[in-house]
C-alpha cells in the first residue's frame with residue numbers, strides 16, 4: 001500500500017466456540033457445556049477487548065455447526081466443527097458482550113439467505129445502537145444442507161446465493177436509511193415526536209422477498225453497521241471489508257490487488273497456532289490433529305485454504321508485518337482460544353503497537369473510526385435534496 | 400408432537416406460595432401516547448443507557464420481568480406515518496441479550512408474533528436468550544395477522560384472521576418441540592469426553608400446518624428453567640383459550656378491580672377446562688402508576704401527565720380516527736367539530752388496534768358528553784383516556800393493591816412508565832416498601848430463574864398431559 005494517507009492496519013480475532021481447530025475443545029479450559037455459557041463468552045470477549053483487538057468476529061450458520069462446516073468443504077466461510085451440535089445466535093452473543101466491552105468492534109456472521117431482511121436489519125441496527133457504533137456484519141451465503149427446510153422457503157443454490165445475499169445487504173442499507181439521522185425532533189410546538197418527512201418507505205419488491213418499510217429502529221449510530229464478507233459470496237460493491245483467504249501472503253497480495261478499487265478494505269484470514277505453555281506450536285498442532293485432523297492449508301492457493309501461522313509469537317509479529325504491506329488488516333483465528341488468545345495479547349499486539357504498525361481502538365471509537373471508514377450518507381436524504389418531491393419506487397432495481 | 404411423560408404433583412407447594420403476592424413487570428415502550436416525551440425529564444427512547452437505567456431500577460425493585468413490545472410496521476394516521484407518539488424501537492431479541500449482561504435476576508420478555516417470525520428462528524433466538532440470561536427469558540406470544548404488517552415480509556398477508564390462533568398454536572408447539580429436542584446435559588461436561596455431545600443429541604423436529612412446514616434440528620440446549628416462560632397477550636375468547644392451553648402468564652388490559660375480578664374468574668374457568676390447575680396461569684394486567692407522597696400531589700401529577708400525554712395535536716388525532724378526516728382546522732381547546740364523519744368504521748389509525756363502533760354513534764355520544772360537561776376537544780379526550788391507572792399516595796395505592804392481593808384477582812401488574820428512563824423511580828422508592836410492609840410483595844428474588852421467581856410449575860411440555 002503506497003497511498004500517502006494509509007488506512008490503519010486492523011487486527012480482528014475470531015471467538016466462536018473454543019477455537020478454530022476442530023479439536024480445540026479438547027484443549028480448552030472449559031467443557032463443551034460451559035463453552036455455551038455467558039460466563040465463558042464474557043470472559044473471552046473481555047480478554048480480546050482488553051488486549052486491544054480492532055474487532056471480534058463470531059462465526060454462525062443457520063444449521064448446526066457440524067452440518068454447516070463438517071470438514072471445511074471447499075470454499076466454506078466457516079471453521080470446521082465436526083461433532084459440534086450447539087451454537088448460540090451470533091448476533092445475540094455480540095449484543096450480550098456489547099455492554100461488557102469498551103472499544104472492540106463486534107462483528108457476528110449472519111446468514112443473508114434464509115432470513116427476513118426486515119428482521120435482520122433491525123437486529124443489526126439494534127446491535128449498533130447498543131454498542132455505541134461498534135457493530136459489523138459478516139454476510140454469510142452458503143448452501144447449507146437443511147437450511148431451506150428449516151423455514152420452508154424455496155431453497156437457493158448456485159448463483160442465486162450471492163444474488164440473494166446482495167439483495168439482502170442492499171435492502172438492509174435502505175432500511176437503515178429509512179430513518180434520517182435527525183428524524184426524531186421532539187417538537188413541543190408542533191407536537192411532533194418525529195418529522196414524518198424524514199422517514200422513508202423502502203418499497204422494495206424482489207423475486208424472493210419484499211419490504212415496504214420504514215424500519216422499526218432509528219438509523220444506527222454508524223449510519224450502517226460495517227458490512228464484511230467475501231467477494232465471491234456477495235457483490236463487492238456491497239462490501240466495505242472483504243475477507244481474503246489464501247495459504248501464502250503472496251497469493252493474499254494478488255487477491256487484495258484484484259479487489260483494489262472495488263472494496264475499501266481487504267482483510268486476510270489467518271489461523272494461528274503459537275508456542276505456548278512450554279509446548280512448541282508444531283507439537284501442539286500435531287496433538288490437535290491427532291484428535292481431529294484439520295484441513296491442511298492448500299499451498300496451491302485454492303479458494304478454500306486459509307493461511308495458517310505455526311510458530312512463535314515473535315515469528316507472528318514478523319509475519320503480520322509482511323501482511324501489513326499487502327492488506328488493510330487480518331482476522332486471526334486462534335487454534336485454541338484459551339491458549340492462543342492470551343499469547344497474542346501478551347506478546348504480539350504490544351510489539352506491533354510498539355513498532356507503530358498497529359493502533360488499538362479506544363473507548364468511544366466506532367468500528368468505522370477503527371477501520372478509517374467514512375460514515376455512509378443516506379440514500380433517501382440525498383435523493384430528497386436533489387429532488388424534494390420524489391418518492392422513488394424501487395422495483396428490484398437495486399442490484 | 401411428542402409430549403414428555405414425567406408425572407408431576409397437581410398441588411405444588413412452591414407454586415402455592417405466590418398466592419396473595421403482587422408481582423410487577425415493566426412494559427417498554429408504552430403504546431399510543433402513554434409515554435411523555437415532551438417534558439424536561441424525558442430521556443432518549445433509543446439510547447441503550449435509557450434501557451439500562453430502567454431495567455436496573457426495576458431489578459433494584461425486585462421486578463419480575465422487563466417486557467419489550469413489538470410492532471413490525473410503523474403506525475400510520477390518515478395515510479402518513481403517525482408523528483405524534485414515541486416511535487422507533489430495538490429488536491427485542493438483541494436488546495434483551497444486551498440487557499442480560501447488565502442484570503442478574505429480572506425476567507426478560509420478548510414480544511414476538513407467530514405470523515411473521517419463523518418457528519425455527521423463534522426457537523433459536525428465544526432459546527439463545529434463555530441461555531445467555533441463565534434461565535430468565537420469556538416469550539410474549541402475540542398473533543398479528545394483518546396484511547398491512549405483512550408488506551414488510553416475504554409472505555405478505557398470508558394468514559386469515561380466523562386462523563390466527565390455530566397457526567399460533569402450531570408455531571408454539573413447534574417451538575416447544577425444538578426446545579424439548581435438545582437436553583440441557585447433552586453437551587459434554589469435560590474436555591476429555593469421548594465426543595463433544597452425546598450421540599443423537601438433538602432429533603430432527605418435523606411439523607406442518609396448512610401454511611408452513613418445518614424440518615429442523617435444534618442447536619440450543621434447554622436452559623436452567625428448561626425453556627422460556629410463555630406469556631400471551633390477546634383478549635378475544637380464542638385468545639383466552641389459547642392462553643389457557645399454552646401460556647404461563649396472561650398479559651391483559653383488565654386492571655380495574657371489577658374487570659380484573661371478572662377476568663380472573665373467566666381465565667380460571669378456562670384454565671381448568673384445559674385440564675390445568677386454576678392457578679396455573681398467572682394474570683398480569685397492564686397498568687399505569689401515578690404516585691406521590693400525598694393523594695393531592697398525586698392528583699396534580701396526574702393532571703400534568705394527562706396534559707402532557709394528550710397534546711392539542713394528539714387530541715385532534717384521536718378524534719380524526721373517528722371522523723376519518725383531518726380536523727386540522729378545528730381548535731383543540733374549542734368545542735367538538737360540528738361536521739359529520741367520513742368513516743364508517745373507526746379504523747383510520749392503523750396499527751393501534753382500534754376497532755370499531757360505528758363512527759356516527761360514537762360521535763353522537765361524545766357530543767352529548769362534551770355538552771353535558773362543557774368539555775373542549777382536548778378535555779374530552781383527556782376525560783375519555785384517563786380512566787386507567789392507579790393515582791394516589793404510596794400508602795393509598797399500596798392499600799388498593801392489598802385489596803387485589805387479598806381477593807387474588809391478579810398475580811401482578813405490568814407497569815407502563817409514563818417517563819423514560821426515570822418512570823419507575825417512584826414505584827421502587829416509594830411504593831414497594833409499602834407493599835413489602837403489607838406482606839404482598841417479594842423481599843428477594845426467589846430462585847435464580849424467572850420460572851422459579853414467578854412460582855411456576857415445570858413447563859407444560861414436561862408435565863404429564865392426559
Ligand SMILES: Cc1cc2nc3c(=O)[nH]c(=O)nc-3n(C[C@H](O)[C@H](O)[C@H](O)COP(=O)(O)O)c2cc1C
Nearest residue numbers: 468469510541542543632633634635638650651652
Ligand atoms: C395487553 C396486550 C398487549 C399487547 N401487546 C402487543 C404487542 O406488543 N405487539 C403486538 O403485535 N400485539 C400486541 N398485542 C395484540 C395481541 O397479540 C393480539 O394480536 C390482538 O390482541 C388480537 O388478538 P385477540 O383477538 O385475541 O385480542 C397485545 C394485546 C394485549 C391485550
